[in-house]
Amino acid sequence: MPFDARTLAAPPADRSAADARAVARWLLVVAGLVWIMVAIGGATRLTGSGLSIMEWAPIAGTLPPLSEAEWQRLYDLYRTIPQYQLVNAGFGIEGFKEIFWLEWIHRFWGRLIGLAYVAGMAWFWLRGRVPAGLKPRLVLLLALGGAQGAIGWFMVASGFEADRTAVSPYRLVVHLSMAFLLYAMLVWTALGLLRARPTEDATPTRLRRLVHITACAAVMAMLAGGFVAGVRAGLSYNTFPLMDGHFVPEGYWDLAPAWQNLTANIAAVQFNHRLVATATLLLAGWAAIEAWRALPRGRVRGSVVGLAIAVVLQYGLGVATLLLVVPVWLGTLHQAVAVLVLTGTLLALHAVRRPNPRSTPG
Numbered sequence: 001m002p003f004d005a006r007t008l009a010a011p012p013a014d015r016s017a018a019d020a021r022a023v024a025r026w027l028l029v030v031a032g033l034v035w036i037m038v039a040i041g042g043a044t045r046l047t048g049s050g051l052s053i054m055e056w057a058p059i060a061g062t063l064p065p066l067s068e069a070e071w072q073r074l075y076d077l078y079r080t081i082p083q084y085q086l087v088n089a090g091f092g093i094e095g096f097k098e099i100f101w102l103e104w105i106h107r108f109w110g111r112l113i114g115l116a117y118v119a120g121m122a123w124f125w126l127r128g129r130v131p132a133g134l135k136p137r138l139v140l141l142l143a144l145g146g147a148q149g150a151i152g153w154f155m156v157a158s159g160f161e162a163d164r165t166a167v168s169p170y171r172l173v174v175h176l177s178m179a180f181l182l183y184a185m186l187v188w189t190a191l192g193l194l195r196a197r198p199t200e201d202a203t204p205t206r207l208r209r210l211v212h213i214t215a216c217a218a219v220m221a222m223l224a225g226g227f228v229a230g231v232r233a234g235l236s237y238n239t240f241p242l243m244d245g246h247f248v249p250e251g252y253w254d255l256a257p258a259w260q261n262l263t264a265n266i267a268a269v270q271f272n273h274r275l276v277a278t279a280t281l282l283l284a285g286w287a288a289i290e291a292w293r294a295l296p297r298g299r300v301r302g303s304v305v306g307l308a309i310a311v312v313l314q315y316g317l318g319v320a321t322l323l324l325v326v327p328v329w330l331g332t333l334h335q336a337v338a339v340l341v342l343t344g345t346l347l348a349l350h351a352v353r354r355p356n357p358r359s360t361p362g
Contacts (some may be wrong), residue, residue, distance in 0.1 A: 019129040024193035026120040031186035033113045035339045037106070038179050042335030044106045045229060046328045049099035050167060051083050053107065054160065056153040062111060064104050071097065083165045110149060117145060131193060141185055148178045169230020169263065176226045180219075180342060187343060191350045198355050203300055207290045208352045211304060214283040215345045218311065221280045222338055224273040227263050229335075233270040234326045240319050243271060277315060284311040287348075303351035307344035314341050 044050045054077045055061065065071045075096045078084050088095065121138055124130050130138065155175045158168035228234055243249040249267040261268040288308035295301040317334045324330060 016131065019124075020131050020193040022129065023124055023131060023134070024190040026124070027186045027190040027193075030113060030117050030120070031183055031190070033109070033116060034179060034183045034186065035336070037109050037113060038176075038183070038339050039332055039336035040102075040106045040109055041176075041179070042229075042332040043328060044102050045172075046326065046331045047099060047102060048083065048087065048166070049102040050106075050156060051081060051159040052078055052096065052099040052103045053156075054078060054081065056156075058111075058149070061104075061107060064101075074100070081160050082163055083159065087165050107152075110152070114145060114149070117142065134189070134193075137185075137189060141182065141189075144178070144182055144185070148175070148182060151175050151178055166232070167230075169227055172230040173223060173226035176229075177223065180222060180339075183339060184342060184346060187346050188350065191346065195350065197353055201355050202295070203352045204290075204294050207287065207294055207304070208354075210283065210287045210290060211307075211348050211352050214280065214287050214307065215349055217276060217280040217283050218341055218345050221273065221276040222342070224269070224276050225335075225338065227269045228273045231264060231266055231269055233266045233273070234322055234331070236266050237270055238322055238325050240322060243267070243274075277318060281311055281315045284308040300351045303344070303348040307341075307348040310337070310341045310344035313337060 053061070053074070055074075065074060071093060075093045078096055088099075121142065125135070125138075151171075152175055155167050155171035158164065158171050159166055237243040237249060239245075249271055251267045252265070252271060253261055253268070255261045255265045255268075262272065263269065285308055288305045291301045291304035314334070314337045317330065317337055321327075321330045321334045
């Protein structure tokens with residue numbers, strides 16, 4: 001962060017505003033790194049690379065293998081797990097290296113995010129440039145980021161269990177949800193620093209409620225998508241809009257106890273994702289129409305319409321991913337654009353906030 005003498009020479013109010021903008025830009029950079037991390041994680045999952053590194057070494061694992069002996073040791077470890085024995089048996093050390101590198105990049109990127117966050121936080125904190133009231137939230141984000149690393153290993157370790165060739169879908173959803181939560185907190189905090197609450201309530205109550213309902217539906221669609229990824233439901237029922245000729249697929253309620261159908265039944269998991277995604281599409285479109293009719297051109301209307309555009313794009317990508325039977329590049333793009341939908345949701349929610357005299361950022 002470059003030193004700017006003009007900031008120190010400015011009046012206190014100007015310095016405070018400049019500090020808030022600087023902290024917001026740093027948080028948005030970190031959020032951008034998280035967005036890329038989500039995309040890399042999608043590619044890692046779709047290529048089956050996530051189980052290739054069987055050790056959690058936060059420090060030593062920063063460097064990749066530097067000798068053939070180390071490559072062989074890691075390959076020998078990988079050959080002990082069910083994924084190798086049941087899926088990749090005999091693909092050789094060169095095949096192992098291909099999946100290893102993607103998982104290594106995934107973990108390296110996580111370390112890079114941690115470094116960017118800790119370094120930025122220390123820089124602003126030690127120079128007294130953290131806006132008032134923000135320090136507890138920054139500490140909480142740091143703690144959640146550390147927890148996400150532990151959750152990631154907890155997820156990966158589930159793939160080493162007997163008869164498993166992939167990670168637990170429940171742990172995958174927890175890991176993905178934490179990534180979304182971290183991203184949302186980073187962006188929301190930055191928005192709170194950049195944009196003051198409105199002084200007048202110009203947003204119709206009906207539109208505000210509609211945006212909130214759309215946001216809830218979007219989050220539910222993301223969580224449902226996590227279970228689709230976890231049980232690989234996208235590889236089945238590759239027709240649209242019907243599921244192999246049925247609106248509600250056969251076998252929707254086959255598992256017992258009944259609640260497992262919501263998370264482990266391929267037919268039910270995919271149907272639920274389709275249903276919630278369609279509801280999100282309709283709600284986002286409705287909200288955009290309401291905003292266009294009720295509001296003049298400006299940030300509020302633009303944010304709501306932007307959310308609808310993001311949802312339409314994501315819905316189209318989801319259908320294409322399904323019909324093409326989940327090619328890696330398209331599945332990765334679909335997961336990355338989920339973060340775009342989340343971004344649009346945050347912008348819309350922030351734009352329709354009620355006037356509030358509180359000064360706490362966000």
